[in-house]
Amino acid sequence: MTARGIVLSLCDRTGIMVMPWLDAGYSAITVDLQPAANPHPHRHHIVADVTEWRYPKHLPPPVIAFAFPSCSDLAVSGARWMREKGLTALIHALQVVDACRQICEDSGAPFMIENPVSTLSTYWREPDWMFDPCDYGDPYTKATCLWVGGGFVMPERIRPGDMFDPPTWVEPTKGSMILNYGPSADRVDKRSATPPGFAGAVFKANARAA
Numbered sequence: 001m002t003a004r005g006i007v008l009s010l011c012d013r014t015g016i017m018v019m020p021w022l023d024a025g026y027s028a029i030t031v032d033l034q035p036a037a038n039p040h041p042h043r044h045h046i047v048a049d050v051t052e053w054r055y056p057k058h059l060p061p062p063v064i065a066f067a068f069p070s071c072s073d074l075a076v077s078g079a080r081w082m083r084e085k086g087l088t089a090l091i092h093a094l095q096v097v098d099a100c101r102q103i104c105e106d107s108g109a110p111f112m113i114e115n116p117v118s119t120l121s122t123y124w125r126e127p128d129w130m131f132d133p134c135d136y137g138d139p140y141t142k143a144t145c146l147w148v149g150g151g152f153v154m155p156e157r158i159r160p161g162d163m164f165d166p167p168t169w170v171e172p173t174k175g176s177m178i179l180n181y182g183p184s185a186d187r188v189d190k191r192s193a194t195p196p197g198f199a200g201a202v203f204k205a206n207a208r209a210a
């Protein structure tokens, strides 16, 4: 582990969210049921179920925590399938979110939990923030909600004319990137990958405090 501190990211296969932190010299722990995409020497990826995993007590607490629990059984867009999926799928999806919440809150660090527009608003509480990836320079729309705590700083949206270095905002593509993917085995993973512009903006907004 590096001296700058540890960044924790749950339900994170790609590690895109921790990349700006790795580039700045932090270490990262990512946890997912699936093996890591994009390995990095200072990224320690743990293949585990977050409902059975806890942050190791012997490590210093993380400087920030992120979580991307699966949305397939919670998304509003899938609500009409809920009756077919049944209560067991719903309860499990909520248990995964609750495990993320517990680990994030226990960390004492700033944290954010991400989900699309989802039934979490009903089962838990309204999200603290909503954004589209194009708000941070990623060229697509996908209404995304954040539940945050511990002093997490929501980054300013990047808009044309803003004095960012350099301006990275681009016109969103018509509709959603999701629709642009044809049927493929990794379609679900592609559409759920963290938008890199958002990851960079979160780093800029939170690293100074971390």
Ligand SMILES: C[S@@+](CC[C@H](N)C(=O)[O-])C[C@H]1O[C@@H](n2cnc3c(N)ncnc32)[C@H](O)[C@@H]1O
Pocket: 010, 011, 012, 013, 014, 015, 016, 017, 031, 032, 033, 034, 048, 049, 050, 051, 068, 069, 070, 071, 096, 192, 193, 194
């Ligand atoms: C919506 S995707 C988020 C992907 C993330 N944004 C990324 O860039 O890798 C949800 C992720 O949660 C993982 N997952 C689902 N259930 C899990 C569990 N119980 N414990 C750990 N990871 C889980 C999935 O394998 C998937 O990678």
